Amino acid sequence: RERAWESEYIPESDDSIPPLTVYEEFEVVELFRAETIEELESALPETYPMPWLEETLKDASIPWEDRYWLDRRVRAAISQNLHVFYDTEGSPVHVDADGIFPGEFYWREHMIVDPVGWNVPEDMVRPNPSDQCTLDIGYLMNSFGRRIGDIQVAVQGISLSRDASIGLIITGRMDEYPISAQQLYACLLYPDGSFEEVRFDSVGVFQGSLSADGNVLVFFRHSTSREQASHVEVWDRYGNVLKRIPSEVEFEMITSPQVSPNGHYAACTLIDPPYRCAIVNCLDGRVVHVTEHTGTDLTTSLFNFSPDGNLISVGGRAKGRVIDLEEGTVSAYQETARERDSSDITQVSCSAGESVTTVSTMRLARTSNSELELRVFIADKLIHLSKTPTVEPLITETSPNGYYLLSNPGRTQHGTTDSIPFVVLRILGR
Numbered sequence: 001r002e003r004a005w006e007s008e009y010i011p012e013s014d015d016s017i018p019p020l021t022v023y024e025e026f027e028v029v030e031l032f033r034a035e036t037i038e039e040l041e042s043a044l045p046e047t048y049p050m051p052w053l054e055e056t057l058k059d060a061s062i063p064w065e066d067r068y069w070l071d072r073r074v075r076a077a078i079s080q081n082l083h084v085f086y087d088t089e090g091s092p093v094h095v096d097a098d099g100i101f102p103g104e105f106y107w108r109e110h111m112i113v114d115p116v117g118w119n120v121p122e123d124m125v126r127p128n129p130s131d132q133c134t135l136d137i138g139y140l141m142n143s144f145g146r147r148i149g150d151i152q153v154a155v156q157g158i159s160l161s162r163d164a165s166i167g168l169i170i171t172g173r174m175d176e177y178p179i180s181a182q183q184l185y186a187c188l189l190y191p192d193g194s195f196e197e198v199r200f201d202s203v204g205v206f207q208g209s210l211s212a213d214g215n216v217l218v219f220f221r222h223s224t225s226r227e228q229a230s231h232v233e234v235w236d237r238y239g240n241v242l243k244r245i246p247s248e249v250e251f252e253m254i255t256s257p258q259v260s261p262n263g264h265y266a267a268c269t270l271i272d273p274p275y276r277c278a279i280v281n282c283l284d285g286r287v288v289h290v291t292e293h294t295g296t297d298l299t300t301s302l303f304n305f306s307p308d309g310n311l312i313s314v315g316g317r318a319k320g321r322v323i324d325l326e327e328g329t330v331s332a333y334q335e336t337a338r339e340r341d342s343s344d345i346t347q348v349s350c351s352a353g354e355s356v357t358t359v360s361t362m363r364l365a366r367t368s369n370s371e372l373e374l375r376v377f378i379a380d381k382l383i384h385l386s387k388t389p390t391v392e393p394l395i396t397e398t399s400p401n402g403y404y405l406l407s408n409p410g411r412t413q414h415g416t417t418d419s420i421p422f423v424v425l426r427i428l429g430r
Contacts, residue, residue, distance in 0.1 A: 001035040001088040002144050009057050010048065010071060013064040020402055021355050023429030028376060028405070030112065032424040039082050040422060047090035058253050066399040069107060070424070073375055073406055075143045076108035077325065077419040080428025085145025093145030098136070103167055106261075106307060106397075110164035114138045114154035127153055127171045127187045127195055130297040140191055149191025159256060161214030164191055168210050168217060171197055188239060198239040208423065209259045209266075210237075215243055216263025222253040222271075230265070234282045240341060245285040249278055252301075260309035264347060265325055267303050267312060273301035277314050279325065289323055296338045306350050307400045313348035313357070320348040331380055336361045336373075347395040355379060356402025356427065362393040376405065376427070383427075394421065403427055 020026070031052055033277060034040035043050065049057060053074060058066050079085050080100050099114040119137045121125065126137075138154025141147055142164075151158075159168045167189035172182065184206050185197040200206055205222035217235040232245040232418070250272035258267045263282055270276045270290065272288040277300045279289040291300040297318035305312050312323050319337040323330050337358045338344040343364045350357040362372040369389045374396055376384035396407040403423040 001328050002142075002350065005088045005144075005298075006068070007423055010064060010067050011058060012062050013060050013062065013067075013385075017061065017063055019353075019355055020427060021379045023357070025430040026385040028386075029426050029428060032422075033427050034420065035037065037420055040078070040420065041082055042376060045083075045084075046087035048092075049074075051245070057230070062403045063401045066401050069340050069399045070406070071149050072107055072109050072143050074424070076111060077408070077422050079111055079123075079141075079145075080419050081422075085141060085143070087144050087146075093228060095187075097152075099156070100158050103158045103164075107162055109143055109162060110148065110160065111143075112138055112151060112154050112158060112160070113141055118157060119430070120208075123297050124263040127169070127185075127197060128190075139289075150193035151189050151191065152193060152195045153187070153189060154215070155274065157256065158189065159209040161210060162212040162261075163214065166190060168188070168215045170206060170208060172178070182356070186235070186239065188237075197240060198235075200233075201241075205253050206233075207253060207257055209257050211259045211263035212261040213263070213359065216259065218259050218280075219226065219264070219425045220251045220256065220257050220265040220266075220268045222251055232280050233237045234263075237369070239327065247280075247287060249273075249287060249290060258303055258305060258312075260305040260312075260325075261307065262309050264309055265312070267305075269301045275301050275316070276302065277303045277312075279323070281313060288325065289416065290329070291318075291323075293318065295319075296340050298338065302347050304347075304349060305389065306352050306354070308352035311354055313349055313350050314361075315346040315348045317343065318408070319346060320346045320357075320361070321412070322348065322350050322354055322357055325355070331357070331421075333357075333359050333375065333377070335382075339363070340411065345393050349395060349397045351398045351402035352400055356398050357398040358398055358405055360394055360396050360407070378402070378427075394423075396425075 001030040024394040092161050096116040102108040113137050136154045138151050140149045171183040171187040188196045192228045206219045208219035210217045219233040220320045221231045230247045234243040252269040267279045270278050277291045279286045287395050294393045299316040300314050300318050302315040321332040336346050345362040347360045357377040359375045363371045372390040374386045398403050407423040408419050
């Protein structure tokens with residue numbers, strides 16, 4: 001029934017759809033906007049999808065992958081903010097929950113549900129993230145509101161594979177923030193409700209994430225002293241150590257390091273040199289790139305991989321840039337540079353192949369309303385610039401081939417996410 005729904009509402013595309021880079025003129029149009037949860041709720045009809053969404057989902061002149069991505073992201077925003085899913089008949093499925101959130105952030109095909117109230121039987125053996133933090137048992141739902149499994153820990157900060165077959169969270173810490181002398185564990189979570197805590201070989205601060213396919217787990221060991229230097233560990237999905245990579249650079253503690261979809265690369269922030277992005281090749285163990293700070297750059301601590309894993313977009317309190325991991329080239333967007341003596345924040349996202357890049361710069365004013373500048377580039381050519389008053393940074397993410405742009409608060413450095421405001425844009429090429 002789910003496949004039948006997709007066949008009806010997201011029909012296949014012609015393989016000959018030209019990329020956006022073949023066009024000379026472009027227009028960025030707004031398809032939908034909800035500034036508040038109340039606006040999102042009032043925009044929902046009795047059945048899914050909404051008319052504007054149905055029209056664009058059925059447009060076979062747009063690559064199927066982009067339309068599928070948009071449908072899943074819209075469904076995720078509704079379920080996260082309103083605790084409502086929609087089944088194959090388009091009917092609402094209401095869920096009583098303390099929270100609903102993704103563990104995989106690009107596609108968001110599966111959501112973690114933290115049920116209402118306390119859902120842990122007495123004397124049940126469970127993972128131990130913290131003596132000061134009580135975490136509920138939850139379950140997993142797909143985009144249509146079908147329950148597909150259980151999960152022993154329901155908390156934002158879990159790294160989940162795209163198919164939800166495995167999840168990851170660091171356990172064993174005794175305080176809110178782990179210290180260098182603590183023994184931590186990689187807790188592997190499975191949709192049958194089971195878990196396995198795998199002990200790290202050394203004490204210290206470890207942070208990790210897994211690839212979208214769930215086959216590669218990457219852990220960064222935070223540097224705490226000269227005797228306990230930083231290193232990177234690469235595991236398979238069964239908890240076997242594939243590589244232990246010594247590092248000459250010192251990694252900062254970060255809750256959710258980034259891993260490319262196929263596990264080829266991983267990225268983390270450095271503490272020395274401070275607040276720079278470092279990219280590790282997980283196959284050969286090399287640190288392949290460390291961002292430089294020039295001009296008004298202060299930090300490059302916001303980053304994410306493209307859907308094909310070949311590019312990484314880097315922002316922070318700095319100009320935006322996109323790094324080609326295969327060629328080693330860097331595209332820098334000088335017009336997004338931080339204004340001197342300001343706290344401006346820039347976030348960057350790009351499609352596969354860098355055909356479409358969006359750069360969101362939050363100009364933080366001291367005495368008046370702040371302003372969000374959104375720039376859209378196609379093949380490094382600026383095709384759109386808009387400026388909007390706002391009170392919080394937004395990241396505009398690009399669909400796999402760049403036909404849709406979705407603006408919302410996005411994923412934060414601490415692994416949490418919000419979905420309001422929620423704005424959907426489309427790029428039209430002529």
